[in-house]
Amino acid sequence: MNNTCYSRKISVFHGLKAPEVATLVGYGAIIEVLKLNMPLPDKLALISDKRRSYNTDKWKVFSSRTAFEDNLYKHLVFALKYEGINLLFFKKLFGKLNEKAIIELLQVEPTGQYSRKIWFLYEWLLDKYLPVEDLSIKNYVPLIDEKLQYAIPGKNSSRHRIINNLPGTPEFCPLIYKTDKLEGYINARLSDQKNTYLNGIHKDVLQRASSFLLLKDSKASFTIEQENPGTNRAMRWGKAIGQAGAKALSIEEIERLQQIVIENARFVKLGLRAEGGFVGEHDRLTGDPIPEHISAKPEDLSSLLNGLVEANTLMQDDSYDAVLAAASIAFGFVFIHPFQDGNGRLHRYLIHHILAKKRLTSQGLIFPISASILDHIEDYRMVLQSYSHPLLDFVDWKATENNNVKVFNDTVDFYRYFDATKQAEFLYDCVLDTLKRIIPQEVNYLLNYDEFKRSISDKFEMPDNMIATLVRFLEQNNGILSKRVLNKEFSVLKDHEVEWIQESYNNIFSNKP
Structure with a gap:
């Protein structure tokens, strides 16, 4: 060597x-x-x-x-x-070198900071002690160089004289590089900007907006999965999103949420997968799997999810950025893909959970992050594929009799240790878009709706449910009431009244943020 x-x-x-x-x-x-x-x-x-x-x-x-x-x-x-x-x-390196070769490496500069880092990583990753005496020098060096990557405050390892500032455990520890984009977002302190954007909005309007935003986010999350849920199902999942952050994250809690996501479990086995899994298509003629992503092996799921939960606890430290934590945990979860179904919606729930836990969301207002993701769906696919596609060449799999996949090589470390930089940048883009565009649009819509409703009530004394129907028809036809509507639901309106309603609607709803 x-x-x-x-x-x-x-x-x-x-x-x-x-x-x-x-x-x-x-x-x-x-x-x-x-x-x-x-x-x-x-x-x-x-x-x-x-x-x-x-x-x-x-x-x-x-x-x-x-x-x-x-x-x-x-x-x-x-x-x-x-x-x-x-x-x-x-x-992978430590799996290639024998113990003797590692010790020879460490003897090049026995007390040098890089030798200490290699030594610590060997024992931390392999859970195995080398026959090397503890160091007695005074100075400690941080394992992660915070000029390059994001870290937590960490704990001292007196044996190696290393500060272990890794934001995870040997079972799960994604890392994120510092980039100009991420530093710009973090230094802009979106949590403070949030209060600036929402100041001056009446509490009642915010509460009403929150209800609409929850439903909007729920429907968007189903749409991303190419599902069209009924309103009741979407509201049920929206209610779960609204409670994000209320309970501690655990495997049991994630399994409980899967039961809410999956309305009909007749054809889905709930809980952790007992067989392989993949994301992709099936060959139309043979039914063979055509994977875009290979999920973690079923025997690795408990270890990976326990590691994910422990890493989430470490990232709750106030010094670690909320969006970086959400990206690491939520994308880590969807890459593991622990369930037969519901993984995508639970992945986006975890974003809500961590943002709420780390107090990026407040005032009872949820970030409809799925709505922003849906509006940037191609970027979302690309950021998922940036992890999944390079991995396919390193996973040894074969199709099973039921057209699933079975993985034959050891893949657990691919899901434990990955670079989450691209995912963090994408998520920050979506958080800012939600804050600057989606929430203000919803609030502005409600304010416009209230103004339009007052004008219609004052002039026609029209009941609320009829005004809601009127607005819906105007929205659907670009501010014009169709002939069918005028001949049926609103046949009592006179021509000059129709003109007044349409003009009033277009004047009020042209007031966009």
Whole structure:
């Protein structure tokens, strides 16, 4: 292993065109040489022959002055220093190297911060002690470099002199990189902006808006799953969303919510899956599965969900951003896909739950996040596929007799340790869209409705239910009452009254935020 060369000049790597001919280093180089069974990181590191550094969507290019000796330890130091912590990589690496090779790595710089990080990660990920004595030096170093990735305050590991600031446990720990976009959102303090947007709105209007927004969110969540629920079913799920954050998150609570989502369980086995699962289509001729996403193996579900619940508890620390926590937990859940049905709606419920628990929502007003997701459905699909599609090449599966999938290799770590940066950026986009567009639109609509209702009541003394019907017909026909409506439901109206109603409606409802 010591004589292995890891650096290599590339212009194209796994179909990706490099921005220049340069030397592949760090995680990408080690994964390639050791043939680690895992997807490549979203960004790969290169060292240029020139003295310049820059970033692109897929590459981090470093100056020639960054060049280092070509051995495994130096590549690991480079990766930890510049590419952050990649838990999936280290779990795969430790599965490839024997204990002797690990100890040799640690002896290169026994008290160096990067040796300590590698040592801690080995024992943390594998739950296995190396025959190495505890350190007695004074200084502690944080495991996650908070210039690169988001972390919790953490706890000291005196053995390694490491501050374990990972926002999770060995059973479940997604990580999120700091990006300009996320930093912009976090520094804008959306929680404070929320109060700015909602100030001045009467409490009664907010309460009424909340009821409509719950139903809107519930229907949107079903529509995303290409379902068209009846109003009662949508209201029932809306009521559950309205209680998000009230109970502690647990596997039992998630199973209870699945029972609410699945109205008719005749054809669905409730609870954790006892067989494989996938998201995708079936071949029309053979019925064979055509997966877009392979779910976690059934024997791994309890461990993964217990880890998810524990990670959620760690992320409840006030220092950890609410939207980052929601992205890690909610998308982690949908990637695990623990149930036969209902996973998508429960995934979006978890967003509500965490935002409520971490007090991003308040004043009794729920964020109709599913409505925003529905309006950005293609972006939503892309952010799901950014995780699922690269994984397909590393899952060994075969079709079963009942046209399901059975996975034969060990896949649990793919669901434990993933990069949730893209998911966090997407979710923040949706939270801001909800705050700036969807909630104000609903509130504005109610205010316009009240004004229109007063004008109709004053002039015609029309009952409330008839006004509601009138508004619905005007909405459906762009502010004009159709001939059918005028010949049937509102035949008593005279021509000049129809003109007045239509003009009044269009004047009032043209007042949009």
